[in-house]
Amino acid sequence: MIKFIKNVFFTLSIFILSFTSVYAIDKNEAKSFIAKVGQEAINILKIPIEDIEQREILFKKMFNNSFDKKLIHSAILGKARKGASKEELTRFGNAFDKHIVKVYASQLGVYSNQLFIIDDAKNINKKDIIVSSHIEHESAPPLRIDWRLRNRGLGIKIIDIAIEGVSLLTTKRADFGASIKNGGLHELIIDLESKNAQN
């Protein structure tokens, strides 16, 4: 009997998973999406660094609209997500989003005639497409940025960015590793919230 129930559950899981939607992304559509995001980022760079509040508002808007935050939260937490309550996950999500907005709104630098150029779009698997781009500046070597995109039914969203070969997701997961090791997700949330309060 138990075996039968197990089999039914297994078949049902396969059936449900097969309907979990990930939509294919057209390469041109992906490039246009990143061109739009790039323009939004340039608009943020044009705001003086002293006006941090305005930068944060615009960056938050961009982050909310163009990034798959739920997927990013889950990928960064990895195994630490297992067993976490809905409240903990929401609290982590809020603290993480605030952290990202604060970090990038202040670190993005200022606009000084940089050119944002889209190079290429490539499928890396059935789900994801990578848009390669670079930033050109007359007095600096080109800065390579790769954007990993996926559509889970929410429209095209960014799920990772790699700047000069360094991935945001991988780096953030490394950053949070010690807190998770010390006291799990709860400790990470406390550490992130106190970091946010400091900055």
Next chain:
Amino acid sequence: MLFKKLKYIITLFLFSTIITGCASSPDTTGKQENDPFESVNREIFAFNDAADRYIIGPIAHTYRDVVPNPVRDSIRNFLLNLKQPLSAINATLQGDFIRGASAVGRFAINSTFGILGFFDAADYIGLQPVDEDVGQTFGAWGIESGPYLVLPLLGPSSTRDLVGKVGDWLIDPVGLYLIREDSENFLIATKATKAIDTRVELDGVIEGSRKNSLDPYAIIRTMYLQRREKQISNTEGFFKNDAGETSIYDIEIDVELDDSDL
């Protein structure tokens, strides 16, 4: 004599690192980060951090603030040009003959038309800078990075890259020429200037990780390892290299989410 001394120092350093490292357990490594000496690495990182806050950082900031941008660019060009012969050797050893020839061409053009390399004349004819070292050559030959190391004052490295640094020192034609000409002081001055210039370039990363990170050690470690992997593969992208392989540092992103996570 100098070789003997160097060998002694490296052996002593590796020995002490291994002994201390074995006594400690790895703490925060991801599955691809080989850091068995994490405890001792963290202590050296803390020492380097203090040295950077009070000595190296302020020197670099003064250099950045006092020396005008175009002059710093010229100095950077000059230092990069001095490295081209070493890069040419390494690119060739990696079987990349085009980039090897490109480095030779850059060195010839920039040392003459570029006035000793202060101006990047080769860039005008499309010869891109080549930056290769022995550590990258070992990597291209398939040698794994080995345990991650933090070197006193020199910062992040690995056992492969540490041996590579010694290799750079032994085969660098410019360095060997300067030593033969009794111009060690000039050689040391170029290395020191390069270190300060690199610190200026990395200012955003270092200050940013200090200010915004929960664990600056882990951030610098993963950035170093990801960057080295990219330098070795000589590909531009992170997510896939020319062979179509995903970076080993690419994390699992196929997490399962339920409907409420849409």
